[in-house]
Amino acid sequence: MYDFSFHRPADLASAEGYLKAAEAKLLAGGQTLIPTMKQRLAAPKHLVDLSNVAGLTGIERKGRNLVIGAMTRHAEVAGSGVVNKAIPALGLLAEGIGDPAVRNRGTIGGSLANNDPSADYPAACLALDATIITNKREIGADEFFTGLFETALGADEIVTRVSFPVPIKAAYLKFPNPASRYALVGVFVAKDTDGVRVAVTGAGESGVFRVPAMERALSKKFSAKAVEGIKIDPSTLISDIHGSAAYRAHLVGVLARRAVETIAKTK
Template identity: 65%
Template sequence: MYAFSYHSPKTVRQAATLLGKNPDAKVLAGGQTLLPTMKQRLASPSALVDLGKAEGMSGIEVKGRNVVIGAMTRHADVATSAIVGEAIPALAALAGGIGDPAVRNRGTIGGSIANNDPAADYPSAVLALGATIITNKRKIPADQFFQGMFSTALEEGEVIVKVSFPIPSKAAYEKFPNPASRYAMVGVFVAKKGSETRVAVTGAGSDGVFRSAECEAALKARFNPKSLDGVKVKASGLNSDIHASSEYRAHLIPVIAKRAVAKAMAK
């Protein structure tokens, strides 16, 4: 790890000011990706702006027909939240399946979404549930937020404050893990709200999380696992590595989607 300066702002506004002054600065949320990367000398930010002490950034509440989660809320808190468990159990289950207990007790929803790791779990929930990302500057719909691997709509000095999830009628997340890392190799979040069904896939796309048009089309008429029988997903645009070729990932997407739908219907 190289030397860096450390800042611990008390408010989001202070954080934004610090980020504005230090173009090389990085936001430290849960640190579950950033700190290991710095230890490996693969990242060398000049400064860290730690949101740990910034007020009003964590907590879970129901607002109207939405569950609103503060950006600094830890995965473990989402996983065990009675509110989330009641309103969007699929989201609680997803949070409970991220990493290991140590990761879940440090990692945050805002950090995960802002990092947009192509194998992270949360982006699939944000996208499938049609969440809104609330920053210190504006509100960004999920469909506009994720812009490719490790890339988002966030601008310089823009900090995620909250994420607002509309409560679906049915939803589930199913993860097929990479055998080594246990990150999602193919993770599928399905959500049905009113007449709309959204299917978001993480871990598989070479450009990060995406919505599967094939699966959504198949589920549009009837939200049922059988609707996905025979659905083919194209391998182009999917990741290929020693663990899974793009063809294998393409094959797995409808298989895992089917399991997610079955899980959503069982609830």
């Protein structure tokens, strides 16, 4: 790893100040960034650690929404009574990320800002129509994820909180890569009063995406049968040593059906 200057600001304004320097990068839980720096795939000159910045942690129910601070660790989300009461699927998703030691460090804000095409949280945000709140503005999930490891975040923008509208029911089904536990394919289905949203991670060449055909079918009739005939076009899906695009397209259908069945079974 190349050396860098390390900064540990105590508030958002100073964190933003450090980001004005050339080649500055934010450090949240570091479970992706540190390995990336070790491989010299990233070499920031300034590393701005958010762990001491006040007001970035915590989980609370605010009316219709579940609001999670950006620096909240995966283990905290997984073990939170508030999360598991409001959106149990989100708690289970967090419980399935990496391994226990990774979950003790990794954060929701870091995962979203990184937008790994195989990460779990982007699927939850997109299916639940979450709002990503930054030091400057609020960004809807549909606008936030803009491509492979790309987001709508500006260079001096910092994710502070994520607000999830609490759905009627939701489920996340993941086919984990047996070695990395990243999603080979993951499908998040959320059913709310105004319809159904289906988001897929692990499969898209441009990262997380929605499946409008499934959403329309499920909004009309919420049953596993409704999604059965719907084909996913493999031409924009990831193909690698772990699975071909055609296999991933098949998995999207299987996992979507299982997610709908899981929702149908929950009270």
